Amino acid sequence: MQEPTILSIETSLDDTCAAVTRGLRVISNVVSSQTSHHATWGGTVPDIAKRLHKEWLPKVVTLALRKTGITDSRIYRYTDIRNIDAIAVTRGPGLAPSLEQGISYAKELASNLSLPLIGVNHMEGHLLSSYAQTKNVTKGLANPLYPALGFLISGGHTELVLMRGIGNYELLGVTLDDAAGEAYDKVARMLMLGYPGGPILAEMAKFGKPVINFPEPMTNRPDLNFSFSGLKTAARQYLEREKPELTREFIQDFAASFQTAVFKHLIKRLRRAIDLYTPQMLLLGGGVVSNTSLRAAVRDLAKEYDLPTYYPKNKKLITDNAAMIGIAAYYQYLNNDFIYSKSLDRLPNLNFPKSS
Numbered sequence: 001m002q003e004p005t006i007l008s009i010e011t012s013l014d015d016t017c018a019a020v021t022r023g024l025r026v027i028s029n030v031v032s033s034q035t036s037h038h039a040t041w042g043g044t045v046p047d048i049a050k051r052l053h054k055e056w057l058p059k060v061v062t063l064a065l066r067k068t069g070i071t072d073s074r075i076y077r078y079t080d081i082r083n084i085d086a087i088a089v090t091r092g093p094g095l096a097p098s099l100e101q102g103i104s105y106a107k108e109l110a111s112n113l114s115l116p117l118i119g120v121n122h123m124e125g126h127l128l129s130s131y132a133q134t135k136n137v138t139k140g141l142a143n144p145l146y147p148a149l150g151f152l153i154s155g156g157h158t159e160l161v162l163m164r165g166i167g168n169y170e171l172l173g174v175t176l177d178d179a180a181g182e183a184y185d186k187v188a189r190m191l192m193l194g195y196p197g198g199p200i201l202a203e204m205a206k207f208g209k210p211v212i213n214f215p216e217p218m219t220n221r222p223d224l225n226f227s228f229s230g231l232k233t234a235a236r237q238y239l240e241r242e243k244p245e246l247t248r249e250f251i252q253d254f255a256a257s258f259q260t261a262v263f264k265h266l267i268k269r270l271r272r273a274i275d276l277y278t279p280q281m282l283l284l285g286g287g288v289v290s291n292t293s294l295r296a297a298v299r300d301l302a303k304e305y306d307l308p309t310y311y312p313k314n315k316k317l318i319t320d321n322a323a324m325i326g327i328a329a330y331y332q333y334l335n336n337d338f339i340y341s342k343s344l345d346r347l348p349n350l351n352f353p354k355s356s
Helices: 035-041 046-066 096-113 122-131 180-190 197-205 229-242 248-277 292-304 323-334
Strands: 005-010 015-022 025-033 086-092 117-121 148-153 158-165 168-174 281-285
Touching (some): 005 046, 015 046, 015 323, 025 046, 046 096, 117 323, 122 148, 122 158, 148 248, 168 248, 180 229, 197 248, 248 292, 281 292
Parallel strands (some): 005 086, 086 117, 148 281
Antiparallel strands (some): 015 025
């Protein structure tokens, strides 16, 4: 059977994204960031995100189609949208007005072109992003081993997922309040590092020393859930109490101290999950995985268990993007997991898909 070619759309927050995938091969992957439009406000403004998604989607989709490799007929050639076998779109979780725009546009395309429509869970996209291949069939996860343990860390989510196979998932742990990435952003705002502050805070941490002892969260809880609200509060209270001068050196040390506490919490929960479920591989996904220090900490732990660890080698596949939606949609396509346009609605609080 010929591998399906899928046009995917991702608008869960403030990136307008479109991609073309053929099977697990990423043929094009376009991400148009709205960051500069939200920077003045210090965070994503729903009305602005909605308006820009609506304005940008036709252009981003057109660009994704144009980037599909017309130069070499030995690979795959797309001259127009008639080469597409299905339309996929993120249905949740995410910001409701942003999801609405992507879904509305995907419905219109699917209806006008009489193509099947696939609704994808954004977090499953992050989980499966390591399976993505280049159009020349390089990279990707050639020999997956199950059960696998997914560790998903993003601006809005921190989750541990047991994966017994594609579509067979068990959610083991979630954040009970702030996600790790959200906590980074909020602490960065306290330090007046600009927007988005999380990546800036992580970069500053590379050059600092962890001289401040922040409290470890949830030390008396035996479960696999996470909490970062207490760390955020401890950071704020320290700044209010000490009233330090925000020199570069202080910010670097403060960032390193905060990050050390975050990593300790993350790695402790990950170790507990490994001990309990004995996975055969680790899968990392979500924007916070862009943090090289975090990846190093996870690799150090994995070495203790001789556990192979995978994450997307292409940075564009780590952060929000439509290609990861296409990868998840590929497996849904194989299972004829389509949805009628009228029944596809935004699900801002969508949970991780349950076992199939």
